[in-house]
Amino acid sequence: MLPARAPAVILVAPQMGENIGMVARAMANMGMRDLRLVAPRDGWPNEKAVAAASGANDILTRARLFDALEPAVADCHLLYATTAVDYAQAKRVIGPREAAAAARAQLAAGRTVGVLFGRERIGLLAEEIARASAVVTLPVDPAFASLNIAQAVLLMGYEWLLAQGDEGELMPFVTDLGSPPATRGEVLGLMDHLERELDAAGFFTPVHKKETMTRNLLNILNRRDLTQQDVRTLHGVVTQLAKGRAGAGAR
Amino acid sequence: MLPARAPAVILVAPQMGENIGMVARAMANMGMRDLRLVAPRDGWPNEKAVAAASGANDILTRARLFDALEPAVADCHLLYATTAVDYAQAKRVIGPREAAAAARAQLAAGRTVGVLFGRERIGLLAEEIARASAVVTLPVDPAFASLNIAQAVLLMGYEWLLAQGDEGELMPFVTDLGSPPATRGEVLGLMDHLERELDAAGFFTPVHKKETMTRNLLNILNRRDLTQQDVRTLHGVVTQLAKGRAGAGAR
Numbered sequence: 001m002l003p004a005r006a007p008a009v010i011l012v013a014p015q016m017g018e019n020i021g022m023v024a025r026a027m028a029n030m031g032m033r034d035l036r037l038v039a040p041r042d043g044w045p046n047e048k049a050v051a052a053a054s055g056a057n058d059i060l061t062r063a064r065l066f067d068a069l070e071p072a073v074a075d076c077h078l079l080y081a082t083t084a085v086d087y088a089q090a091k092r093v094i095g096p097r098e099a100a101a102a103a104r105a106q107l108a109a110g111r112t113v114g115v116l117f118g119r120e121r122i123g124l125l126a127e128e129i130a131r132a133s134a135v136v137t138l139p140v141d142p143a144f145a146s147l148n149i150a151q152a153v154l155l156m157g158y159e160w161l162l163a164q165g166d167e168g169e170l171m172p173f174v175t176d177l178g179s180p181p182a183t184r185g186e187v188l189g190l191m192d193h194l195e196r197e198l199d200a201a202g203f204f205t206p207v208h209k210k211e212t213m214t215r216n217l218l219n220i221l222n223r224r225d226l227t228q229q230d231v232r233t234l235h236g237v238v239t240q241l242a243k244g245r246a247g248a249g250a251r
Numbered sequence: 252m253l254p255a256r257a258p259a260v261i262l263v264a265p266q267m268g269e270n271i272g273m274v275a276r277a278m279a280n281m282g283m284r285d286l287r288l289v290a291p292r293d294g295w296p297n298e299k300a301v302a303a304a305s306g307a308n309d310i311l312t313r314a315r316l317f318d319a320l321e322p323a324v325a326d327c328h329l330l331y332a333t334t335a336v337d338y339a340q341a342k343r344v345i346g347p348r349e350a351a352a353a354a355r356a357q358l359a360a361g362r363t364v365g366v367l368f369g370r371e372r373i374g375l376l377a378e379e380i381a382r383a384s385a386v387v388t389l390p391v392d393p394a395f396a397s398l399n400i401a402q403a404v405l406l407m408g409y410e411w412l413l414a415q416g417d418e419g420e421l422m423p424f425v426t427d428l429g430s431p432p433a434t435r436g437e438v439l440g441l442m443d444h445l446e447r448e449l450d451a452a453g454f455f456t457p458v459h460k461k462e463t464m465t466r467n468l469l470n471i472l473n474r475r476d477l478t479q480q481d482v483r484t485l486h487g488v489v490t491q492l493a494k495g496r497a498g499a500g501a502r
Contacts, residue, residue, distance in 0.1 A: 031392035
């Protein structure tokens with residue numbers, strides 16, 4: 001009844017084991033299996049997580065541990081960052097229903113979809129959100145917007161589960177672009193390349209603005225769904241520009 | 252932004268204070284305020300509920316305590332019973348999205364909507380479900396269908412919140428019937444009347460089948476949305492039949 005593949009749930013720096021366990025339970029409720037943990041505060045495995053999982057133990061057992069965000073999302077073609085409140089970055093913001101429909105289309109095409117959930121209280125950091133393809137804002141009463149991680153996972157999973165029942169309208173988001181979409185790893189690799197060359201070129205001045213400038217660039221790269229061909233092209237652009245600079249310096 | 256009125260959340264015999272607190276939090280997230288507790292196992296108020304409410308204390312403070320289901324639902328025009336799995340009773344079964352749309356239409360017409368959530372592990376009893384207008388089945392992976400009460404409340408609240416954004420398709424469910432819809436209290440009053448008279452008439456034989464027979468009758472009464480006029484008419488029918496019996500006995 002449920003498709004074998006579902007979006008991966010990626011918890012970024014989760015703090016309490018209980019919450020990780022409740023996330024596993026919510027995932028099991030909604031037929032999701034792929035849990036990834038990025039630098040959990042209290043280490044891994046965690047007994048409190050097992051106690052809170054109410055039997056969803058196989059998800060915890062198979063959870064993969066990462067020490068940084070990049071390797072955890074490298075295989076994702078579509079990566080969502082969840083936030084409970086509107087987020088002002090220059091990034092596509094959609095609701096969970098639209099996100100689920102797009103995820104379904106990507107999964108049906110054999111691609112990998114990941115959803116980032118932030119740490120307790122402060123959520124995802126700006127530079128983490130910048131790594132996603134789009135922001136998913138979960139609708140809540142603005143007067144009481146604090147949503148437990150497991151509840152956020154449950155709502156995303158619920159929409160994902162319901163999306164299985166809808167008949168195949170593809171979102172504009174996944175229009176055939178003539179080349180397979182790039183993975184997060186490919187986009188971030190491009191960003192690394194760009195950043196390295198910009199650094200060498202003295203682009204990041206003043207230095208204390210580098211973080212913001214990098215994030216803005218990443219948002220620009222992420223604003224469209226880059227294909228693998230796009231990434232290759234942009235690598236070429238960066239390489240060429242860097243060569244030009246070196247050539248100019250040698251002149 | 253949020254309408255002043257929202258569905259009431261009615262917890263039937265909740266066991267753990269923590270769950271009541273988490274329900275209050277989920278309600279606050281989704282803009283719901285009216286919490287009703289029917290015979291909570293550990294009494295009320297409950298300190299563990301406060302600790303788990305993460306600040307949604309006003310909902311707990313204003314929660315109303317009832318010792319039985321009937322008074323807790325007497326004012327509801329539309330009453331849903333939530334179940335995590337398909338329920339075989341002869342009763343309308345809908346999904347949370349359809350339920351939220353119908354609730355919205357009823358609330359917009361100034362009526363009262365309640366949603367029943369069952370006790371931990373075993374959920375609602377058959378005779379409790381029989382008192383509702385319709386069953387709402389929350390979609391979950393059948394391989395892992397156990398949903399925490401607070402998560403069930405969250406999903407219903409989420410659909411209710413999202414339904415605010417949809418433009419007004421009224422459900423067939425709330426078609427104008429020419430008379431205001433009956434409240435649960437009116438329908439249950441009618442059932443009491445019917446049951447009393449049937450008892451007197453020796454209808455319930457063998458006696459051990461009374462529970463099932465009563466439930467079936469209640470389901471018949473609940474299968475259509477009775478108007479106040481319908482209820483008056485049916486009271487008249489019951490009264491008349493009972494008189495006829497007494498008359499026959501006196502003859």
